[in-house]
Amino acid sequence: MSEQDHRPITPNRGGSRLRHAAETGGQVTGELIDSAWGDFEGFLRTRGLRITQTRRIILEHALRRRDHFRAADLVEELDVEPRRVSRGTVYRTLKLLVEAGLLREVRDTDVHVHYEPTFGRGEHEHLFCVECRRFIEFSDPQILARIREVCRRQRFQRHMHRVVVFGRCERCARRAQR
Amino acid sequence: MSEQDHRPITPNRGGSRLRHAAETGGQVTGELIDSAWGDFEGFLRTRGLRITQTRRIILEHALRRRDHFRAADLVEELDVEPRRVSRGTVYRTLKLLVEAGLLREVRDTDVHVHYEPTFGRGEHEHLFCVECRRFIEFSDPQILARIREVCRRQRFQRHMHRVVVFGRCERCARRAQR
DNA sequence: ATGAATGCAAACTATTTGCATATAA
């Protein structure tokens, strides 16, 4: 088993301390957004739903975030003129984006849901530091393989899965030692 | 890898369709409860908290359930004379039971938390059928081993973890075919 | 005796929904 079997991706922030992609030096290109929008349009057409400016705006803001965010964060971000978007619409559209496969839901020990963009990213799992409330992403082909195998034997049709490990990250552990 | 590496345990009910252990033929013995209570007493003493009848009652009802249940389910179950227990106390005590390691929190796609007894049971993971809302438990030493390994390399101090696979169970898939 | 545990009701947070209006098709 090689070292790169599980590689840390980016330590993303969860909880209420969220940053916009622009601040974290993330590179969410216009092409990526356009491509995702193309997918979403297809999804909407298939469903007989309408292609609206509001939906485009929400998609853009959701995908430009490279970190975990909450519905409430987007609501706040989009509560500015011109073209402010209402709370209800944000919630409704986030659900559509999840159904379209452009976002995925993540839950931690908080009451609320977090979302994270899935577009153009592989499946990955999370370590969640209960102290600094950051997510550290990792992927491990073997965990995925085992999950697949279990589902096969149980004849369980897998839609998606989630692996979250709760604990204390290295940085917080160090800080605690001092 | 042998066949019993991942064995189904009991398909337990989640969502709002919950049954009491007594109804499902589960065998939660008095000794088990007493033993768990002993642990809880120890936990309470360590924390300088008090040992009360109310806490004992909540522990008993929580542990007698072999399935996943919600705080609201316990609130309802304990809302009967004599010795009815209030909503606030149920919530407060469930948190203590989690801290004491006697229950564990599980979240699915719903807004609310589920709890399940951990006492006398090994670590296990969940398949969650989004159709019938049942949990199917399984354990897989390799998944656990990989999680441990990832944490070791990331120097992440693991407290606990959760693996949930969402999809459709065999029974629901069959039913859908017809 | 005294501080923690409890009951109660109200507060809070996240999310959903009904309805009038605006907008895409």
Next chain:
DNA sequence: TTATATGCAAATAGTTTGCATTCAT
């Protein structure tokens, strides 16, 4: 033109909390 999408505000659901009272130590 007509049905869907949206904004708005109110409703809902789950959970938490302040405070007076009860109870364990």
